Amino acid sequence: MxxxxxxxxxxxxxxxxxxxxxxxxxxxxxATGKEHVVLTLGDLANGGPVLARVHSECLTxxxxxxxxxxxxxxxxxxxxxxxxxxxxxxxxxxxEGRGIGLINKIRAYHLQDTGADTVEANEALGFAADLRxxxxxxxxxxxxxxxxxxLMTNNPAKVVALQKLGIAVSERQSILVGHNxxxxxxxxxxxxxxxxxxxxxxx
Ligand SMILES: Nc1nc2c(ncn2[C@@H]2O[C@H](COP(=O)(O)OP(=O)(O)OP(=O)(O)O)[C@@H](O)[C@H]2O)c(=O)[nH]1
Ligand SMILES: [Zn+2]
Numbered sequence: 001m002x003x004x005x006x007x008x009x010x011x012x013x014x015x016x017x018x019x020x021x022x023x024x025x026x027x028x029x030x031a032t033g034k035e036h037v038v039l040t041l042g043d044l045a046n047g048g049p050v051l052a053r054v055h056s057e058c059l060t061x062x063x064x065x066x067x068x069x070x071x072x073x074x075x076x077x078x079x080x081x082x083x084x085x086x087x088x089x090x091x092x093x094x095x096e097g098r099g100i101g102l103i104n105k106i107r108a109y110h111l112q113d114t115g116a117d118t119v120e121a122n123e124a125l126g127f128a129a130d131l132r133x134x135x136x137x138x139x140x141x142x143x144x145x146x147x148x149x150x151l152m153t154n155n156p157a158k159v160v161a162l163q164k165l166g167i168a169v170s171e172r173q174s175i176l177v178g179h180n181x182x183x184x185x186x187x188x189x190x191x192x193x194x195x196x197x198x199x200x201x202x203x
Contacts, residue, residue, distance in 0.1 A: 004135040004138050004139070004165070005029055005031060005032075005133070005135040005136050005139075006029070006030070006031070006136070006139045007027035007028065007029050007036055007136040007139045007140050007143075008027060008028050008029075008030055008139075009025065009026075009027055009143050010026040010027060010028055011025075011026055012024060012025045012026070015039060017079060017083075019079050019080050019082075019083035020041060020079075020083040022039040022040060022041050022079070022082075023039070023040045023041070024037055024038075024039055025037060025038045025039075025040065025143075027136070027139075027140060027143075029136060034094050035094065036091075036092065036093055036094050036136060036140070037092045038089060038090065038091050038092065038140055038144075039079070039089060039090040039092065040088075040089045040144065041082050041083065041086065041087060041088055041089070042085075042086050042087030042088065043087065044087065044088075044089060044144045044145065044146050045144060045145035045146065047087070048148070048170075049148035049149055049150045049168065049170040049171065050087065050088055050089055050146050050148070050149055050150065051081065051082055051085055051087065051088035051089075051149075051150045051152070051173075052088055052089045052090070052091065052146075052149040052150065052151055052152065053074070053075070053078035053082075053088075053089075053090045053091070053151070053152045053153070053175070054090075054091045054093065054134065054137060054151065054153070054158060054162070055071070055074070055075055055078065055090055055091065055092050055093065056071075056093050056095050056096070056098065056099075056132060057092065057093065057094045057095060057096040058071035058072070058096065058097075059096060059102055060105070060109075062075050067180050067182040067183060068109065068182055068183055068186060069178075069183055069186060070177065070178035070179060070183055070187065071178075072178065073177040073178025074152075074175050074177060074178060075090070076177075077152075077175055077177045077178075078090055078152050078175065081152065081173075089144070089146070091137055091140055091141075093132075093134070093136065093137075095131075095132045095133070098122070098129070098130045098131060098132055099127075099130065099131030099132045099133070100122065100125070100127050100131060104125060104127070107121075107125055108121035108122055108125060109121070111124055111125070112186075117185065117186075117189040117193070118186055118189050118190070119189060119193045119194070129193065129194060130157070130194065133161075134158070134161045134162055134165060135165060137162060137165060137167060138165050138166070138167065141167060147167070147168060148167075148168035148169075148170050149162070149167060149168070149169050149170070150169075150170055150171040150172075150173060151169050151171070151172055151173065152173045152174075152175045153172060153173075153175060154174055154175060154176065154190075154196045154197045154198050155190075155194070155195075155196050155197075156172075156195055156196070156197065157194070157195065159172055174197060176198065176199070
């Protein structure tokens with residue numbers, strides 16, 4: 001049996017944000033050397049399922065204000081919603097470009113500039129549409145004593161992947177923000193080819 005990837009907890013600090021002061025926790029996947037972070041707010045171990053976002057790194061959307069996707073707006077909305085509730089967490093997984101990495105995502109965007117959709121671009125580069133894994137979430141959640149999530153996502157495959165890891169997802173909450181003219185085709189492709197629950201009608 002292949003062991004699930006393990007994220008080793010390293011250290012934590014305060015992280016003041018416009019919506020409240022979160023705790024920022026650093027983890028390392030020793031197998032790959034990759035660094036990951038978890039943002040938390042409130043008492044997670046006690047009480048019911050935790051309001052959570054499992055967010056995949058998107059440097060262009062999360063940090064560079066790209067309008068090609070909805071990632072930055074989703075990250076911000078998740079932090080807002082957690083702050084409003086006073087309790088929750090964001091698992092920020094460093095699997096850029098649905099797992100193909102930043103440079104390959106730039107290559108994929110280049111292909112999309114000339115007509116390919118997000119899935120066709122990945123395939124033209126020799127990758128599957130989505131190479132992400134969520135195994136690290138197991139050890140990250142165990143560190144905080146969290147066993148059940150109310151997950152903010154539009155991606156049914158993410159819910160199934162977490163459930164297969166033994167993580168209870170008691171509820172899926174939509175996170176429909178950041179839609180614009182630049183990412184309309186991208187969102188439609190995610191809906192049609194990747195099964196995301198996104199109602200782009202009229203957007
Ligand atoms: N390869 C590739 N990756 C992309 C592209 N656009 C965004 N990404 C990456 O896709 C990941 C986010 O996945 P999404 O499909 O937007 O959302 P999700 O996490 O599956 O689902 P939600 O929880 O609903 O946001 C991040 O790692 C982004 O870097 C693209 O055109 N090509
Ligand atoms: Zn993005």
